[in-house]
Amino acid sequence: MKYAVLVGAIVIGAVACSSAENEGGGPSNPAVDGGGGGKGPDGGSAQPDGGDDPGELSDLETVHITGRFDARDPAGIRFSWPGTSVRARFSGTGVTLHLVDTGADQFDVSIDGAPPTLLKTTADQNTYSLASGLADGDHDVVVTKRTEALIGSAQLFEFVSSEGRSLVATRVKLGRRIEIVGDSISCGYGVLGTEPTCAFGADTESEPSAYGNLTAQALGASHTTIAYSGIGMVRDFGGASVDQMPDRYGRALADDPTSVWNGSEEPDAIVVNLGTNDFQATEPGPIFQTTYETFLGTLRTKHPNAVIVATLSPMISDYYPEGGNFRTLARGYIQGAVATRNAQGDAKVSFLEFDLQTGEDGYGCDFHPNVVTHQKMSAKLVSVLKNQLGW
Structure with missing residues (x-):
């Protein structure tokens, strides 16, 4: 579905991953394309101009964003959830990004579909050269947030071409959509680590390397990740019960409860991967199941047509802690x-058990899934979604 807000003479297309109203997350700032830069959100898949099979296309925009964002500040959109990506087309030999970060986020930067390079931001810098020395002409740039809100929150101001030319308006294909709802596993926490003893950090976290993005790529879909390390359905890693996923799910910005997300897009599939932290020390009890039921109801109310897949984490086992039988208990609660x-008539909710990760496949940091395990998770999820959605 598409919504547009007319600001002056400029239309902001709120497609796939934006909001129809200005109540935190949604288009209110104009898509400025004057001088050498441009800004203004629009959602869609990664393919500009629809590719060979365009299907439904977005409106012409200078900047497209896939993921949740907050547009209350007219100076530039803010975003914090991992995996959020921004696309633009510039004309010239290079491009600079004007972006302010509250922390030290890391981003994948791809030019014209090439393998991404790594961009590291800092709180005391706001201008970053993304490319230079290119052939003079039109080029596509995609910037994807690898790291989660615990690392930082970013505000995008503009892309500026080396020659000071205006951004080139493009359309994106509006196709298949997947939403991932989870914890550190879905963030790609430690996925790039080579041993379980390495600690949490931006250098080893990569949402693009996690199962959600791998699944979207395999299915030719766009995806949005709503995930935060340490949280659960009922309680977090430290045992706190506030600001868990049912509390955060409605936010445009992960840590800002005033940033209400009003996106009206309809994902084809929602994948819930929660419970690892609920079962971290002791089993949470039946409240885990009842809270899970309520959350599934919330998802259904917001997205009446989506397939919802409730998954069992690859990190919950029956042998740790000894005698806990946590995997058996978690399986029973989720099922x-x-x-x-x-039983309430919702036939589009199903259960999927991710295989327990093994030492033979190795571990990422803090015993989180590594690249091999994420690939296996993706393969299993791809099979389920193909079957349920006919993709």
């Missing part, structure tokens, strides 16, 4: 929540 929804 119970799914069964309740099914």
Whole structure:
């Protein structure tokens, strides 16, 4: 679905990953394309101009964003959830990004579809050269947030071509959409680590390397990741019960409860991967299942047509802590929540068990899934979504 807000003489197309109203997350700032830069959100997939099979296309925009964002500040959109990506087309031999970060985020930067290079931001810098020395002409740039809100929140001001030319308006294909809802696993926490003893850090976190993005790529879909390390359905890694996923899910910015997300897009599939932190020390009890049931109901209310897949984490085991049988308990609670929804007439909610990660495949930092495990998770999820959606 598409919405547009007319600001002066400029239309902001709020497609796929934006909001129809200005209540935190949604288009209110104009898509400025004057002088050498441009700004203004629009959602869509990674393919500019629709490719060979355009299907439904977005409006012409100078900047497209896939993921949640907050547009209350007219100076530039803010975003914090991992995996959020911004696309623009510039004309010239190079491009500079004007972006302010609250922390030290890391981004993948791809020019004209080439393998990405790494951009590291700091709180005391706001201008970054993304490319130079290119052949003079039109080029596409995609900037994807690798790191999560714990690392930082970014505000995008503009892309500026080396020659000071205006950005080139493009369309993006509006196709298949997947939403990932989870914790550190979905953030790609430690996925680039080579041993379980390495600690959490931006250098080893990469949402683009996690199962959600791998699944979207395999299925030719765009995806949005709503994930935050340490949180759970009922309680977090430290045992706190506030600001868990049911509290954060409605936000445009992960850590700002005033940034209400009003996006009206309809994902084809929603994948929920929560529970690892709920079962970190002791089993949470039946409240885990009842809260899970309520959250599934919330998702259904917001997205009446989506397939919802409730998954069992690859990190929950029956042998740690010893005698805990946490995997068996978690499986039962999640399957119970799914069964309740099914009994209420919701046949598009299902259960998927990700295989328990193994030492043979290796571990990422802090015993999180590594690249091999994420690939296996993706393969299993791809098979399920193909079957349920006919993709």
